[in-house]
Amino acid sequence: MAKGVLGNDPFQRGAASRHAESATPDGEAKAAPEAPAKKPVKGPSGNGAKSAAHKATASAKSAGKAASAKSRKPEKKPAAKARGGKAAATSGKHGAAAQAAAPLRPQTRGPASHGLEDAVLPLREPAASEPSLADAEPGPVNDAGPLTGAQRDVDHALAEALASEAAEASATAAVDQTLGTRGDADAELERLMAMEVATEQAEQAVAELLEQDPEAMSPELERELAASVAAKVADRSARAAADEARPHDGAAGEARWSEETSVTVRVTEDEADTTAVEAEVELPDATRDEFPPGRRGPLSLVPPPSYAEDGARDAFPPDAGRSGPESVRPFAERAVAALSLAKDIAGQALASESMARALLAVGGLKDMLRAGLGTGGGANLDEYGKDPALVERLEPVLEFLYSQYWRVSVQGVVHVPPGAAILVANHSGALPYDGLVMSMALTRERPDLREPRWLVEDQVFHAPMVGTLFNRMGAVRACPENALRLLDEHRPLVVFPEGYQALSKPFGERYRLKRFGRGGFVKLALRTGAPIVPVAIVGAEETSPLLGRIPASFLGLPYVPLTPLGPLPLPAKWSIRFGEPIGVEDLPPEAADDLGEVQRLTERTRESIQSMLQSLLRERRSVFAG
């Protein structure tokens, strides 16, 4: 054990004797050198203490002194023992105790001889030049008579004040000594911090010591003890703190550290009543295994998941007791650990499905933007310009819009007949999302049908970006040739006979159907025999209400619609209702030239849609909740 090694050191004896002189000027000079040799080995055990006490008594020259020492020791033993044990057991809980104890941790490694010599001088000088200690000497020394409680209290307070003074002074001296040679800019800061730490620890040590045996100690001895303990502890911890403040002084600091620990041991032995201080020494032993001072830093040994625990450990007193600058290193390491933890979290998040979907959606939106700008490319378009690959990449976005944002509810989709069909719907909203939503609804609800397409008017189809994008997503320019071609392919065809005027009507006229063009869809139906399916869409008007029009003839557009969120739609709930198909099988294709017949069928379709709109609007309780 380190104590034994240190105790055998000749230097230790020299220092001890010197201290013994200062503490008890009368004598015990011979008892003191021997005490360290035995004490550390036995630790706080009663036997060891007793034998030490016995030796001290035997070698005492002054009968009075010896008697007083003798009489005190047996009384103190149990208390000291109890304290030491308790502190060892509960070191984790008792912040203050552990804090005081931490700097006292002895180094298990044998002290280097150079380090020893280095440490000797700084240790001695503060002790020698201790003014408060000298002041304390002239006090009521040999008065060993019994004291009243009040007197004891006064003495106690006095001792404490004295001790703190001594601690501060010696801490200052020690720190000055240790850091004095440094000319760094931050030397001043380090000095202040080290001093503060040292003083605090010394005061704590003294307070505990005094608390432990207030009545058993004679005032003068108490004061003596307090002052010396404070001085030693402050001196040592100040040096330790100062050393730690210089991380680059690795080897030297280490050596000094162990040196000082050994000094502490000796100091405690030198005190007339060793037990209390011995407990101080013992405390670090309990904590040392958990936090070896030399290797407390590396967080890399700690696996990332236990990072929180690590943080708790950092808040642990032993660390808090360290001087500030030393905590710079752990902080850097902590940052590294936090970074790696963040990386871990990010990796896990990326691996998660929702995150992947979100990323896919972002990628899809990027492709969408590129396609809109006209740089997207795409090598597998169909002849109408739809890019299935782009639609697939946009699927996460479309799915979100359809299912979660607009919560599209579809009714009567069974009315859509297989094969060619003309789905006639009301056009609404300043931005025509309705065609896209219609085709999505048909794709989802009726996978048996061929892929539907919707016709858009020239003003939208040839609008920059919007038109290009719609085209890539399946919109086809509205013209009879395209409609015939699509119906020939037996596709459901979505048409909006109101056309552009439906998009440009003010919000107040929402869901009021405009004129149905010139009945082109009826002619189409009559020529091809495809049935007309009226469809009512509610919700699209509120998705992008037209607030105003910005003239934009320079863009080749009549105007740019002013909507609440720009190109983004509002989360209005959509309802799509498919009506009963209006068959035209009983009419010959030549009826397409009969304007009266065309007009009649147009009006019939229009009324069907308008009545479905009215009923949907009546059923709707809230625009956004449905």
Place this chain on the structure above:
Amino acid sequence: MDVSRPGKGRLRVAVTGASGDYGRLLLSRLEQDPEVESILVLDVARPQGASAKVEFHRVDLTRYDAESELTDALTERPVHALYHLAFLFGPIRNGSLAHELEVIGTMNVLTAAGRSRLPRLVVPSLTAVYGARGNNPAMLREDSPLQGCPHSRFVTDKVEVEGQVRAFRERHPDMRVLVLRFAPVLGPSVDNPATRLLRNPVVPTLMGYDPLWQGLHEDDAARALHLALRAETSGEINVVGRGVMPLSGLIHQAGARPLPLPGPLFRAALHTLDAVGAGTLPVALLDYIHYSWVADGERAESALGFIPLHHVRDAAAALKRS
């Protein structure tokens, strides 16, 4: 088809403008065709590397006496088919020469063909004659109006040639007159406005627009021309490659990068450049990079028996490899 006696066929084919891209593509095919007995080349220069089948007769189609020379050459020995391929596709420095060659040359050829009672006349054209307009349907059929491009002399001349040929066909219903409207022919050995555009490292496009383009691989173009020799049909036929592509995709495939420019800025810049004579890009391009002009190749399959082997992206990629 008698392949055992190559060169002993019975078809005699006349070709004008055999030195051009179309002529070169066709000539190599005709030389390998065993049924083609001889090829009468009517041009200002003898085609390079011509085989023994080729008979060269020098004719300058822009000359005033070209018509009689042509008639003499065509009536000297009966010709089964005449390919009128004498069109310019290079950068047109001399606009009036191009006009003379296209319009006056075609007039001479048609007159001579009418006089010599040719059974078959094949004239290549372009799908660009439909014009890239906002009112184009998704697929332009052969009966769609030829709206042309007012800014482009090249396309305007082509539209005029088509009008001449249509009138000729109506006057000679007994003749088979085929007009092959080719989508932009792309390939390593051809040079036309489309390939020149796509061979630029950066191709300006209109921001917010990405019209659909078609392309025809040069091998497919040669095959279509060759098929026209025996096709039992008459009239206009769109000859397009497989599939369509957005312009930006075509540019990417050709190994270039699209540079989207705001429309007004691009238009102003192009018109200014054109006015000062620095014709880096034809103003006519503005239409074709704005609106789609996709021709329907259905009739080529039904009437000509032409099925394209190459997708437009392969055609564009072939451009990159060259």
